[in-house]
Amino acid sequence: xxxxxxxxxxxxxxxxxxxxxxxxxxxxxxxxxxxxxxxxxxxxxxxxxxxxxxxxxxxxxxxxxxxxxxxxxxxxxxxxxxxxxxxxxxxxxxxxxxxxxxxxxxxxxxxxxxxxxxxxxxxxxxxxxxxxxxxxxxxxxxxxxxxxxxxxxxxxxxxxxxxxxxxxxxxxxxxxxxxxxxxxxxxxxxxxxxxxxxxxxxxxxxxxxxxxxxxxxxxxxxxxxxxxxxxxxxxxxxxxxxxxxxxxxxxxxxxxxxxxxxxxxxxxxxxxxxxxxxxxxxxx
Amino acid sequence: xxxxxxxxxxxxxxxxxxxxxxxxxxxxxxxxxxxxxxxxxxxxxxxxxxxxxxxxxxxxxxxxxxxxxxxxxxxxxxxxxxxxxxxxxxxxxxxxxxxxxxxxxxxxxxxxxxxxxxxxxxxxxxxxxxxxxxxxxxxxxxxxxxxxxxxxxxxxxxxxxxxxxxxxxxxxxxxxxxxxxxxxxxxxxxxxxxxxxxxxxxxxxxxxxxxxxxxxxxxxxxxxxxxxxxxxxxxxxxxxxxxxxxxxxxxxxxxxxxxxxxxxxxxxxxxxxxxxxxxxxx
Numbered sequence: 001x002x003x004x005x006x007x008x009x010x011x012x013x014x015x016x017x018x019x020x021x022x023x024x025x026x027x028x029x030x031x032x033x034x035x036x037x038x039x040x041x042x043x044x045x046x047x048x049x050x051x052x053x054x055x056x057x058x059x060x061x062x063x064x065x066x067x068x069x070x071x072x073x074x075x076x077x078x079x080x081x082x083x084x085x086x087x088x089x090x091x092x093x094x095x096x097x098x099x100x101x102x103x104x105x106x107x108x109x110x111x112x113x114x115x116x117x118x119x120x121x122x123x124x125x126x127x128x129x130x131x132x133x134x135x136x137x138x139x140x141x142x143x144x145x146x147x148x149x150x151x152x153x154x155x156x157x158x159x160x161x162x163x164x165x166x167x168x169x170x171x172x173x174x175x176x177x178x179x180x181x182x183x184x185x186x187x188x189x190x191x192x193x194x195x196x197x198x199x200x201x202x203x204x205x206x207x208x209x210x211x212x213x214x215x216x217x218x219x220x221x222x223x224x225x226x227x228x229x230x231x232x233x234x235x236x237x238x239x240x241x242x243x244x245x246x247x248x249x250x251x252x253x254x255x256x257x258x259x260x261x262x263x264x265x266x267x268x269x270x271x272x273x274x275x276x277x278x279x280x281x282x283x284x
Numbered sequence: 285x286x287x288x289x290x291x292x293x294x295x296x297x298x299x300x301x302x303x304x305x306x307x308x309x310x311x312x313x314x315x316x317x318x319x320x321x322x323x324x325x326x327x328x329x330x331x332x333x334x335x336x337x338x339x340x341x342x343x344x345x346x347x348x349x350x351x352x353x354x355x356x357x358x359x360x361x362x363x364x365x366x367x368x369x370x371x372x373x374x375x376x377x378x379x380x381x382x383x384x385x386x387x388x389x390x391x392x393x394x395x396x397x398x399x400x401x402x403x404x405x406x407x408x409x410x411x412x413x414x415x416x417x418x419x420x421x422x423x424x425x426x427x428x429x430x431x432x433x434x435x436x437x438x439x440x441x442x443x444x445x446x447x448x449x450x451x452x453x454x455x456x457x458x459x460x461x462x463x464x465x466x467x468x469x470x471x472x473x474x475x476x477x478x479x480x481x482x483x484x485x486x487x488x489x490x491x492x493x494x495x496x497x498x499x500x501x502x503x504x505x506x507x508x509x510x511x512x513x514x515x516x517x518x519x520x521x522x523x524x525x526x527x528x529x530x531x532x533x534x535x536x537x538x539x540x541x542x543x544x545x546x547x548x549x550x551x552x553x554x555x556x557x558x559x560x561x562x563x564x565x566x
Contacts, residue, residue, distance in 0.1 A: 025384055046407040104297070105304055115523035119398075119482040120497070120516050122489060123504035128325060203396040210402065211489050211501075218399070222490075225402040233403055237395065244394035 048231040056235035067220065067239060074205055074217040075243055077133055081140020082201035082247075086194060089145045093152035097182070103153075110149055118143035118204070122211045131212050140204035144197035151193025155186025188262060191255040198247045206240060217243070324509060331510035332517070339514055346499065346515065353484050353495040354522070356412065360419025361480040365473055368424045372431025372469075377457075382436070389429065397422050397479075398486050405490060415487040415495075422483035423476040430472025434465030467538045474530040481523060 030050040036042045037049045048056075060067040092110070096103035122139055129135035159182075167177050209218025221236035260266040309329050315321040316328035323331075339346040375381050401418050408414035438461055446456050488497025496515055503512040539545030 022384065022387055105301065108301070112520060112524075115527050116516065116520040117478070117482045117485060117523060119485045120500060120519045122485075123501045124509070124512055124516070127504045127507065127509075199394070199396070203398055206396050206399050207486055207489075210486065221399065222402050225406040228406055230403070230406065233406065237399055237403060240399050241391055241395040244396060245391070248394055 045228060046230055048234060052231035053234050053238075056231040057238065060232065060235055060239070067217070067236070070215055070217045070220045071239060071243070073133065073215050074202075074209065074240070075246075077136040077205035077208075077216065078140055078198070078202040078243065078247065080133075081137040081204055082144050082194075082198050084137065085141035085144035085201060086148050086197060088141070089148035089193075089197070090152050090190070093149050093156060096153055097156035098178070107153075110146065114146045114150075118146075119207055122208055126208065126212045131214055136205045136208040136213065136216070139208040140201035143204040144201040147196040147200060148190070148193040151189045151196075152186060155189035156182055158185060160185065187259045188255075191251070191259060195248060195251045195255070198251050199244060202240070202244055202247060324507065327510040327513060332513045335508075335510040335514040336517075339511060346496070346518070349494060349496050349499045350518070353488065353497065356415050356419060356487075356495070357477075357480045357484050360416045360483065361423045361477055363416070364420035364423030364480070365427045365476045367420070368427030368472070368476070369431045369469060372428040373435055375428075376432040376435030382432070389432075392425065393429070397425060398483065401486055401490055405487075410491055410493070415484060415491070418487045419480050419483040422479045426475035426479065427469060427472040430468045430475075431465065434468035435461055437468075438464065463540065467534070467541050470530070470534045470538055474527075474534070477526050477530060478523065481519070481526065485519075 034050050037047065092106065096107055118139070121142060125138050125142070126135045129138050163181055164177060167181055172180070205216070206218040209216040210222055213219045217236055217239050221233055221240075224230075224232040224236060256263065256266060260270045312321070312326060313329050316323060316326055316331070375385055398418075400421060404417045404421065405414045408417050442460055443456070446460050451459070484495065485497040485500075488495040489501055492498050492501060496519065500512050500515045503509075503515065535542055535545050539549045
C-alpha cells in the first residue's frame with residue numbers, strides 16, 4: 001500500500017504526457033475551425049462555431065439545465081430496454097443451450113427476427129405502446145435482443161471435452177458442470193454481446209424518439225435541427241455520445257469485475273483478496 | 285445407404301418444424317378470428333396474406349416504394365463502404381494517423397450513428413440526397429473499423445518470414461496484409477449493408493415522403509396493421525436475401541477461407557495455366 005500511491009501518481013503523469021499531443025491536436029483543430037468561421041471562409045449556417053457548440057453545452061447543462069429531464073429519460077429508456085431485451089435473450093439462450101429440441105425449434109425464429117431490421121417495427125411499436133417511454137423501451141428491447149442472444153448461445157455451446165471429463169471424473173453433477181464450467185466459460189462472450197446490445201438499445205431509444213415522442217434527447221435534437229439551430233443540435237448529439245460512452249464504460253467496468261480472470265492484474269487482486277478472506281476466516 | 289439413413293431424420297425434423305410453424309399460425313388465426321387476440325397487436329395471418337396480395341398484385345402500390353428504398357440502400361452502401369474501406373486502409377497503414385485518430389473513432393463508435401439523421405436533413409435538405417448521405421454515414425463505420433483492424437492485425441511470424449525473404453513493402457501489402465484482411469473487411473461490408481437497410485428506414489420515418497419506411501408509417505397511422513406487417517415481412521425477406529447474398533459473395537471473394545472455393549479457383553488457375561502453356565508450345 002505504501003508504494004501504491006507514488007506508482008499511481010507516476011502513472012497519472014505518464015497518462016497526461018501521453019494525452020498531451022492528442023489534446024494539442026484537438027485544440028488546434030477546433031481553433032482552425034473557429035478561425036475559418038470568424039474570418040468568413042466558411043459562411044454556412046449549417047456549420048456552427050465550436051465556441052457556439054460549447055456555449056450551447058454550457059447553456060443546456062448548467063445555465064438553463066434544459067437537457068437534464070431529457071437526458072434522464074433517454075438514459076432510462078435505453079437501460080430499461082436493454083435490461084428487458086437482455087433478460088429475454090439470456091433466458092432463451094440458456095434454454096436453447098440446455099435443451100436440444102428447444103434449440104432446434106426455436107432458434108430459427110430468432111434468426112428470422114435477426115434478419116428483419118428491428119428499426120422497421122418502430123411505427124408499429126409506437127402504435128402498440130403509445131407515445132411515451134413504453135414504446136422506446138420496447139424498441140430498445142427488440143433490437144438489443146439478438147446480439148445478446150447469439151453471443152450467450154455461442155458462449156454456452158463451446159464445449160471443452162477435457163475439462164468436462166475432469167469435472168465428471170471429480171464427481172461433478174450436470175448442474176455443477178453447467179454452473180461452474182459452461183457459464184463461466186460463456187461469460188466473456190456474454191459480456192461482449194451485452195456491450196453491443198447496450199449501444200444498440202440506445203439507438204432504439206433514440207430512433208423511437210425521432211419517430212414520435214414527447215421527451216428525450218432525440219426529441220430535443222429533432223426540435224433544434226428543425227429550427228436550424230445547429231449549435232444546440234450538435235450539443236444534443238454530443239449528449240447522446242455522452243450517454244453512449246457512459247453506458248459502454250459501465251458495462252466495461254462490470255465486465256472487468258465479473259470476468260476478473262481474463263486480466264492478470266484483476267486476477268491477482270481477486271485471488272489476494274480471497275486468500276486474505278480465507279486466512280481471516282481460518283484464524284478466527 | 286448412409287445418405288438414405290441421414291435423410292430420414294432430416295425429413296422428420298423438417299416435418300416437425302413445419303408442424304410447429306403451421307400449428308402456431310393456425311392458433312394465431314383461430315385466436316384472431318375468435319376475437320381473443322387484439323387485431324392491433326396480432327392481425328390474423330389470413331389478413332396479412334390478403335394484404336400481401338393487395339399491395340403486390342392488385343394495387344401494386346408497394347413496388348415504387350420498394351424501388352426507391354432499395355435504390356437508395358445500394359447507392360448509399362456503395363459510396364459509404366468504398367469510403368470506409370479506403371480510409372480504413374489509409375489510416376491502418378499509417379501508424380501516426382492511427383494514433384491520433386483513435387480517440388475520435390472511439391467517440392464515434394459510442395455515438396448512435398443514426399442520431400445524426402436530423403442534422404444531415406437540416407444540412408442537406410429533404411429528399412434523396414440527404415437520405416443517401418444518412419445511409420453513407422451508417423455504412424461508413426463498419427467497413428472502416430474492420431479494414432483498419434484487418435490491416436493492423438498482421439501475423440507477426442508471417443511478416444518476419446516475408447521480410448527475411450526480401451519482400452518489398454508493396455509485396456507485403458499485396459500478398460500478406462490484404463489477403464488476411466479481406467475476410468474481416470467482408471464481415472464489415474455485411475454489417476454495413478444491414479445497417480444501410482435500417483438507415484433508409486430511419487431517414488424515411490423522419491422525412492415521411494416515400495419509400496418502404498414511409499409506407500409502413502402511413503399504414504400504421506391508419507391502423508392498417510395487416511398491411512404494415514406485410515411491409516415488415518417484406519423487409520424480413522430483403523434482410524434474408526442480403527444476408528445470404530453477402531455470404532455467397534464472401535465465399536467467392538475470400539475464396540481461400542473455404543475448401544470449395546480453394547478447389548474452384550485452383551482448378552480455374554490450373555486450366556488457365558494449361559491453355560497458356562499449350563499456346564506457347566503450339
